[in-house]
Amino acid sequence: MNFSRLIKNCSIPSRWLLANNIRYQSSSAAQNLIQVDINEETGVSVVSLNRKPVNSLSLELFKDFCGVMDDLEREKVRGMVLKSSCDNVFSSGLDITELYPNPSEERFEAFWLWFQESWLKLYASSFPTVAFVNGHAPAGGCVFAISCEYRLMLPYYKIGLNEAPVGIVATEWVMNSLRAVLPGKNAERLLTSGRLLDTQEAFDIGLIDQIVNNEEEAMARSEEFFATFDNVPKLARALTKQVYRKNDLNQLIKNRSSDAKQFLNHILRPETQKIIGSYFKSLKDRKKD
Amino acid sequence: MNFSRLIKNCSIPSRWLLANNIRYQSSSAAQNLIQVDINEETGVSVVSLNRKPVNSLSLELFKDFCGVMDDLEREKVRGMVLKSSCDNVFSSGLDITELYPNPSEERFEAFWLWFQESWLKLYASSFPTVAFVNGHAPAGGCVFAISCEYRLMLPYYKIGLNEAPVGIVATEWVMNSLRAVLPGKNAERLLTSGRLLDTQEAFDIGLIDQIVNNEEEAMARSEEFFATFDNVPKLARALTKQVYRKNDLNQLIKNRSSDAKQFLNHILRPETQKIIGSYFKSLKDRKKD
Amino acid sequence: MNFSRLIKNCSIPSRWLLANNIRYQSSSAAQNLIQVDINEETGVSVVSLNRKPVNSLSLELFKDFCGVMDDLEREKVRGMVLKSSCDNVFSSGLDITELYPNPSEERFEAFWLWFQESWLKLYASSFPTVAFVNGHAPAGGCVFAISCEYRLMLPYYKIGLNEAPVGIVATEWVMNSLRAVLPGKNAERLLTSGRLLDTQEAFDIGLIDQIVNNEEEAMARSEEFFATFDNVPKLARALTKQVYRKNDLNQLIKNRSSDAKQFLNHILRPETQKIIGSYFKSLKDRKKD
Numbered sequence: 078m079n080f081s082r083l084i085k086n087c088s089i090p091s092r093w094l095l096a097n098n099i100r101y102q103s104s105s106a107a108q109n110l111i112q113v114d115i116n117e118e119t120g121v122s123v124v125s126l127n128r129k130p131v132n133s134l135s136l137e138l139f140k141d142f143c144g145v146m147d148d149l150e151r152e153k154v155r156g157m158v159l160k161s162s163c164d165n166v167f168s169s170g171l172d173i174t175e176l177y178p179n180p181s182e183e184r185f186e187a188f189w190l191w192f193q194e195s196w197l198k199l200y201a202s203s204f205p206t207v208a209f210v211n212g213h214a215p216a217g218g219c220v221f222a223i224s225c226e227y228r229l230m231l232p233y234y235k236i237g238l239n240e241a242p243v244g245i246v247a248t249e250w251v252m253n254s255l256r257a258v259l260p261g262k263n264a265e266r267l268l269t270s271g272r273l274l275d276t277q278e279a280f281d282i283g284l285i286d287q288i289v290n291n292e293e294e295a296m297a298r299s300e301e302f303f304a305t306f307d308n309v310p311k312l313a314r315a316l317t318k319q320v321y322r323k324n325d326l327n328q329l330i331k332n333r334s335s336d337a338k339q340f341l342n343h344i345l346r347p348e349t350q351k352i353i354g355s356y357f358k359s360l361k362d363r364k365k366d
Numbered sequence: 367m368n369f370s371r372l373i374k375n376c377s378i379p380s381r382w383l384l385a386n387n388i389r390y391q392s393s394s395a396a397q398n399l400i401q402v403d404i405n406e407e408t409g410v411s412v413v414s415l416n417r418k419p420v421n422s423l424s425l426e427l428f429k430d431f432c433g434v435m436d437d438l439e440r441e442k443v444r445g446m447v448l449k450s451s452c453d454n455v456f457s458s459g460l461d462i463t464e465l466y467p468n469p470s471e472e473r474f475e476a477f478w479l480w481f482q483e484s485w486l487k488l489y490a491s492s493f494p495t496v497a498f499v500n501g502h503a504p505a506g507g508c509v510f511a512i513s514c515e516y517r518l519m520l521p522y523y524k525i526g527l528n529e530a531p532v533g534i535v536a537t538e539w540v541m542n543s544l545r546a547v548l549p550g551k552n553a554e555r556l557l558t559s560g561r562l563l564d565t566q567e568a569f570d571i572g573l574i575d576q577i578v579n580n581e582e583e584a585m586a587r588s589e590e591f592f593a594t595f596d597n598v599p600k601l602a603r604a605l606t607k608q609v610y611r612k613n614d615l616n617q618l619i620k621n622r623s624s625d626a627k628q629f630l631n632h633i634l635r636p637e638t639q640k641i642i643g644s645y646f647k648s649l650k651d652r653k654k655d
Numbered sequence: 656m657n658f659s660r661l662i663k664n665c666s667i668p669s670r671w672l673l674a675n676n677i678r679y680q681s682s683s684a685a686q687n688l689i690q691v692d693i694n695e696e697t698g699v700s701v702v703s704l705n706r707k708p709v710n711s712l713s714l715e716l717f718k719d720f721c722g723v724m725d726d727l728e729r730e731k732v733r734g735m736v737l738k739s740s741c742d743n744v745f746s747s748g749l750d751i752t753e754l755y756p757n758p759s760e761e762r763f764e765a766f767w768l769w770f771q772e773s774w775l776k777l778y779a780s781s782f783p784t785v786a787f788v789n790g791h792a793p794a795g796g797c798v799f800a801i802s803c804e805y806r807l808m809l810p811y812y813k814i815g816l817n818e819a820p821v822g823i824v825a826t827e828w829v830m831n832s833l834r835a836v837l838p839g840k841n842a843e844r845l846l847t848s849g850r851l852l853d854t855q856e857a858f859d860i861g862l863i864d865q866i867v868n869n870e871e872e873a874m875a876r877s878e879e880f881f882a883t884f885d886n887v888p889k890l891a892r893a894l895t896k897q898v899y900r901k902n903d904l905n906q907l908i909k910n911r912s913s914d915a916k917q918f919l920n921h922i923l924r925p926e927t928q929k930i931i932g933s934y935f936k937s938l939k940d941r942k943k944d
Contacts, residue, residue, distance in 0.1 A: 244888045257550065257554075258550065260550050265896070266804070270884055271887055272883060286551075308531050310530070312533075317529070321553075321557055343894075546843075594850060598819045599930055602818070602819045602824055606818070609825075610847070
């Protein structure tokens with residue numbers, strides 16, 4: 078419960094950043110990759126992932142997402158709704174071109190650190206967060222959803238952590254994010270089978286909190302969720318959330334470098350590259366049809 | 367699973383006590399702050415919090431509670447039922463005069479150590495414990511309830527951890543006590559919103575095990591709970607409970623001093639004092655009506 | 656997420672083994688204590704505990720079980736179904752003659768290390784595991800069941816961790832295995848009361864995943880479970896399971912020697928020996944009837 082240390086640690090230590098030659102720099106297309114729409118009346122901020130066509134998660138998208146999160150922290154928004162502005166897809170997950178073919182260590186490390194940073198900023202955000210899953214949300218798309226505090230979803234889409242079928246082992250902080258939503262055996266079975274659930278199944282199992290039929294409903298439900306915090310001083314709410322999530326946060330904060338190295342080692346195994354390659358080819362073939 | 371060390375550590379180390387000039391001393395009004403009624407026939411002990419009018423939790427109440435728990439351990443009671451002898455209130459939580467205005471470090475540290483000690487003795491008690499929530503149980507009142515092994519509640523009262531709305535961040539062992547009863551997102555949302563649930567909601571979510579309509583029913587249900595242990599040797603039962611709860615206990619046992627310091631620092635922030643002050647004033651104004 | 660270290664550690668370190676004069680050696684009656692039946696068509700392996708009359712778990716049974724698990728890992732089976740070939744009993748738990756009267760330190764330590772090793776190999780197995788609980792499964796029998804990934808059970812039998820009523824405290828990795836299946840208070844109450852649940856109760860609480868009426872149904876349900884992994888590369892599935900179960904595995908891996916010593920100390924207490932002795936006598940008396 079060392080509050081100040083926890084919060085301070087929830088960003089890449091500047092010394093380490095310099096050592097890795099990564100520095101936050103708004104991407105030139107920042108306004109395009111992430112759209113932010115703050116409702117001045119309600120204080121609610123709607124953040125839309127906007128990397129057409131399927132919101133695949135690239136280094137630049139993560140950087141811009143972190144920039145947006147920093148802005149929202151400064152502006153002390155009342156709440157954030159995370160959605161997609163792509164058709165039918167919330168996010169397709171990590172951009173495969175960051176993983177295949179054999180990424181350079183330097184690029185991959187930067188990519189992974191900004192993925193970590195995005196998760197830390199979302200998972201530990203001081204303001205309440207709602208995911209409005211308005212399209213398919215496999216793998217990294219699901220990670221964004223389960224890192225929020227509340228989940229709404231449109232019918233007829235799919236959500237899940239399907240890393241395993243693509244030969245990838247979800248990293249520990251991703252598993253812990255799922256375990257915090259779905260304790261027990263359900264989380265293990267979702268992870269080991271990599272099964273994608275449809276909206277109704279996701280609701281039945283508790284992965285999703287409410288099914289909504291359109292954006293209007295989603296905004297009304299989000300408003301109800303944010304209203305439960307209206308009588309709570311912002312600092313007390315933020316610290317309560319961060320202390321509650323402390324173990325999950327610290328597991329990553331204490332292991333950022335080794336987490337990146339281990340994932341890279343796993344990705345660079347020839348058999349992993351081969352499976353990702355086949356998957357990549359199937360995606361391209363599908364696109365041509 | 368170092369049994370003897372675990373149990374030995376479940377009380378304030380004598381060296382540390384001396385250093386802080388705290389020593390257990392039965393308060394002169396001991397019989398009044400906590401009432402104990404042992405049924406010689408059944409071996410069940412009924413412990414009633416009895417600090418009128420609302421069982422607000424003071425240093426003296428915690429000291430006396432610890433003394434009672436020590437007595438019950440020595441007498442090897444069959445089970446304990448914890449209830450209130452105040453009208454309509456199980457316990458209103460920590461006595462605000464211990465927190466406001468700006469408590470002295472010395473008094474606060476003693477207060478907090480005896481709160482910790484009370485929790486440790488209750489959470490690790492060798493005998494089975496039932497909370498009969500026979501009135502409202504906000505904040506510290508709820509902490510007493512969730513530290514027991516089983517919870518009964520009368521209809522039409524409220525229970526919850528409403529620290530956040532009063533500007534206070536529940537300490538980690540309080541969060542862990544809740545997490546042990548309500549895994550997953552429900553515990554987080556109760557904590558961050560500070561919402562108080564009515565009896566029916568508390569039952570639906572699993573915070574309460576059974577709703578009872580009067581004290582007679584409560585005693586009958588408690589008896590049924592204690593009877594499930596009648597064939598279990600006392601030592602094996604006690605160690606099983608303590609090993610099962612070991613991680614929660616150790617989190618505090620290893621951090622008693624820093625836990626007290628951090629909470630004090632948080633309480634002494636001007637903004638926290640201000641919020642508690644407003645709340646205190648609203649309580650006094652209400653009393654006058 | 657140090658995969659290779661995790662897996663390497665999931666067996667008794669050879670240095671330690673030599674120091675204790677334990678070496679894996681197939682028992683002469685190996686084919687009798689554990690029966691293995693691999694279906695060449697489906698790739699599913701059926702492993703039957705076969706120590707008549709009640710599959711009480713002895714050092715030799717554990718050794719043979721470990722040998723079988725090693726074989727299955729080498730053969731990369733598609734899945735394993737664990738069942739009993741004794742009438743009406745899945746397994747009666749640890750062989751009491753290993754615990755009473757006062758076991759020698761040397762024998763007990765070897766016995767316990769092979770129990771640990773059996774659990775590690777089952778809990779961390781790379782292939783999917785189903786327990787077909789085709790008879791009573793108290794204590795150690797239940798441990799085998801909850802260490803699998805999925806549980807099927809015939810009606811009208813009993814399952815649970817009834818160590819406490821026999822004066823024994825379940826060890827921490829056994830408690831953690833249960834907690835992974837039944838989070839929250841249900842696990843604590845099962846452990847402290849030592850209550851055995853019948854099949855329907857076990858299903859209602861989530862301890863069992865499905866009730867089946869005969870072996871044919873059990874094999875069909877197992878096949879459905881294994882089929883959920885057919886599109887998942889074996890390495891990714893194995894690592895996902897092992898990372899998900901990492902904390903439970905490491906708790907034992909880091910404390911094997913102290914875990915054995917503590918359990919032995921507990922077993923050798925005169926009061927524990929006395930309770931086990933009475934229980935043992937009651938079992939023998941029952942047999943004579």
